[in-house]
Amino acid sequence: MKKIKIFSLGIAMLITFLNFGTTNHSNLATNYKTITGIVSDALGPIAGVNVLVKGTKNATTTDFDGKYSIVANEGDILEFTYTGMKKASLSVGKSNIVNAFLTEDILSGSEVIVVGSTSIKKRVDQQTSSTQIVKAETTSKGYVGNAILDDSAPAYYQNQNISQPLSGKVSGLQINTTNNGVNPTTRIVLRGNRSHSANNQALVVIDNKITTAEELQKLAPEKIEETHVLKGTQGAALYGSQGVNGVIMVVTKDGLNKEDKAKFISDIKNIKKPLPVVVEPNNEDYELFIENQFTSPKSEPLSTFSIDVDNASYTNIRRFINQGQKVPKDAVRIEEMMNFFKYNYAQPSSKHPFAIHTEYSECPWNEKHKLVKIGLQGKEIDSDVLPNSNFVFLIDVSGSMSSQNKLPLLKESMKVLVNQLRAKDKVSIVVYAGAAGLVLPPTSGNDKETIIKSLENLNAGGSTAGGAGIELAYKIAAENFIKGGNNRVILATDGDFNVGASSNKDMETLIEEKRKSGVFLTCLGYGMGNYKDSKMETLADKGNGNYAYIDNIQEANRFLGKEFKGSMFTIAKDVKIQIEFNPKHVQNYRLIGYENRKLRPEDFKNDAIDAGELGSGHTVTALYEIIPTGVESTFDNSIDPLKYTEQNTNFEKYADELATVKFRYKKPDGDKSIEMIQVIENKSIALEKASEDFKFTTAVAWFGLKLRDSKLVTNKTSKDIKALALQGKAIDKEGYKAEFIRLIDAVN
Structure with missing residues (x-):
């Protein structure tokens, strides 16, 4: 991960340039403008979406963050197409930002599923992608090249894992193992699937438990009963955004009891609703509490x-269920x-x-x-009588924020908020990693280009000095305090503070002191795996604030766009x-x-x-x-x-x-x-x-x-x-x- 260096006003920061798709600019009039946006569906941004200016050859595709850039004129129609999704047509207006949301196009078809040595023909409706099942005898046989050996082949030719037979039998499957002499790593990719991350790796599930490609490599072929490979939207339907790059599902002979195994296999075959998945413990943190009990008004009036x-x-909760x-x-x-x-x-x-x-x-x-x-x-x-706003964006740019559903989503979210600002509002940006720094001094809400550019320049790297960030953000808010106005720090983070004041109690003490300043607090939570919900809730509760978890760009549009007044004006x-x-x-x-x-x-x-x-x-x-x-x-x-x-x-x-x-x-x-x-x-x-x-x-x-x-x-x-x-x-x-x-x- 890259480390971000934070300097005071006047010192330039490292700039990250976004890679947009290539646009055909030939024969375009000089009054055309550059249109940018994000294309997403219910699971998040979509890579590889075709974007076309209707009636022309001017086209591009979205990158792996679902972003695109294309030259068009006001009044042009942009057409967004992607396999398995309904085409969307949107008109270019005065705004230079056009975001598109695609919905699933339900298709019907049939497929042949092979289980063991028996062929079962089964019609599968409402699917937009394919399923393959590899027979148990195939994964237990030895291979030389693509030739299957019989049982008389020498032992040293027999499979030590299922990589080779799977690669040979599943179309588009690539399994690569890299051994650096210390820790061998395995990468599994189902080609042709859209990517929500740069590596496009498939999800591995063994006996209804999400695991790693390395664990699949270790699994002895003779222990495997069935191997199911789900591609495209079927993987997403079962496992949410974790399954968008495909899913390899292995049923072993002795990993589940008879009843659980039968149900697991039945659910896979039906592919009608999300499966209950056993997820390994992670580092997410929630405050323990006991639900309220019944009490008598005579004892507690x-x-x-x-x-x-x-x-x-x-x-x-929606994020957990969707996944x-x-x-x-x-x-x-x-x-x-x-x-x-x-x-x-x-x-x-x-x-x-x-x-x-x-x-x-x-x-x-x-x-x-x-x-x-x-x-x-x-x-x-009424919007016309809302008080002037003094906003300080406090943004976590530590190493834990590097994943796609953290800092990249955070940037797009804050752009939604920036679009709501008026000329009489002002924004400052404070960031923190190993230390805290001011990257944008108070700037008019009318200067959206400068604010957005400052957001785009942010990179993730380093430890997390959340306490120092809070101190500096409130200091900037106090220096620019608007009497009778809306003074607010907007903290965007996964809550994983690990430098300086970092415990829940530390945060509570700090924020209780800061709320006396008259500055309100909004907490925006991002990410998963190491998400610290308890810390975020403590900050919002004790800091005259509110708290939202942003799981996708649609939620950002709701909380920071449609409900901007309710979220930001007390x-x-x-x-x-x-x-x-x-x-x-x-x-x-x-x-x-x-x-x-x-x-x-x-x-x-x-x-x-x-x-x-x-x-x-x-x-x-x-x-x-x-x-x-x-x-x-x-x-x-x-x-x-x-x-x-x-x-x-x-x-x-x-x-x-x-x-x-x-x-x-x-x-x-x-x-x-x-x-x-x-x-x-x-x-x-x-x-x-x-x-x-x-x-x-x-x-x-x-x-x-x-x-x-x-x-x-x-x-x-x-x-x-x-x-x-x-x-x-x-x-x-x-x-x-x-x-x-x-x-x-x-x-x-």
Whole structure:
């Protein structure tokens, strides 16, 4: 990996030049302009896409990052074509950036699959690529050149591994081993597949466990029962972005028990849905927490928590599921799943910056239980009256950021944000690796070319002095502070800090001190394998901030483009909720999610206690599960009457009230909190009559409880979760709800 040298203002940095496809510039008028962009699909950027100016011979192709450059004029039509994808046609407008998103073109066909010594003809629908299966007797025979030896051949001619027979029998397969005398390395490539990385290596799976090419080389041929080779979109359908370069799947004779082996082989043959994959442990880090339990209002009359507008957990979960991986239990924060989606709550009509909406209905996962929904709708601020912004981009350029889904994706993401800036906004860029440095002094949002050029010049290399980067970023933000404006540090990293202040506690102490400056914080997480979710969440929670995980360019377009105002402009800070349930109607209650946002009852009125921020147009949703008084439940945690503590039993005055909800918030530049109060009536409605918002957010919470394998849920059937989600997805302009329903289908 290259090391980046960071200098102060006035010293040039090492420039990285992007390789775009070759463009035919012949016979082009002088008023043409250069159009650039990225072509991607649901899995990410696509290499090798043909880009043509319609009606001309002017064409190019995308590079391995999905990027292209072509000369065209305003009004021209760009045609994007790629095998297995529907053609996209986009018009060139005033912008010099045209990004394209391709969708799968479902084809039908037939193929012959050979298993053992028996030929089975099988029609396979809805596939855009091929499958080959190599017979067990083929991989166990010896080879000289391409000639198969019989059993009488000398032992030294027999195969020591399966490389040669596979290379000879699978079209386009290349297996190369390099031995430097110390650590031999193996590279497996299925030619003709698109590449999301420079090496284009195929994924290796042995007995349903992702492994390495070296492990495949070590495997004795006589132990192999079947070898399946998946090419193109079939590999991606099974294993997400890890399988886009093809998959070699090996079933050994004794690696799985009979039942698991039968299911594994059956799933491969069907190729209908993602397989459950056992993934080796990695270095990703999630904060351990225990889900909220049921409690009695007689013993704990008040439930207090901070709002949470983060949604990083949902996009991270999406990444795991799309890659066919098991979702880590502690990666599931249900409140962030619910708050990823926008709900049809009415705008506030009072002087307060948000409106309150409540609903009381049935709980679908525990019979006889109820659910209370509390929804907040932030006021939508008109773009013309948004305050001036002082942004400091704090970018991690350490060695751990070198992979394609980190720094390269980060650069493209920040360009989305830059495109939202106005002339009255200003941007500074601070980077950190082994040390921290300023690479762009405060620059007008109108000078987008300079800002983007500074982003493009960044390279990854070195260790990670995150603490030093934070110190410098806040220093730059403070020096350029806009009174009454939007002052914000935007930290983009995988969170893998390893130099200086680096522990979660160190980061918490540092960021709590920095938030006193009045500068807000946005954390953008990238990458996988060594991703430090716990550190990112700590920074956002303690730094008057929000937190998003960017798993692809579409998510960047959503969070930094379509929801720019909500993500970057705070309308209320330190927003707290406190609810008191009426024991006349509530036997037990529990808050769904928000485990690491819970506060003590006395924290509610303490203005020194930090809480969550609400952005322009943001919605926040919370659910409480209720065991009504008199209902027998397995989860009832009621206490016996206390001998020495007098309990108020005069409920008649509040007989019609289920609960009282109080809210406290501060203005973005204020120090004193303002209180709001709302009563929830004891009027439950049937689930089928509940709002679509209630149904959908309940389905999302239900799915999160399933992923966490909650012990407080009696029904975890995906079919029922999906049915409820479908009832609540009518308003889905961006397709995010439909995507969520596909995720339900992908989890058994």
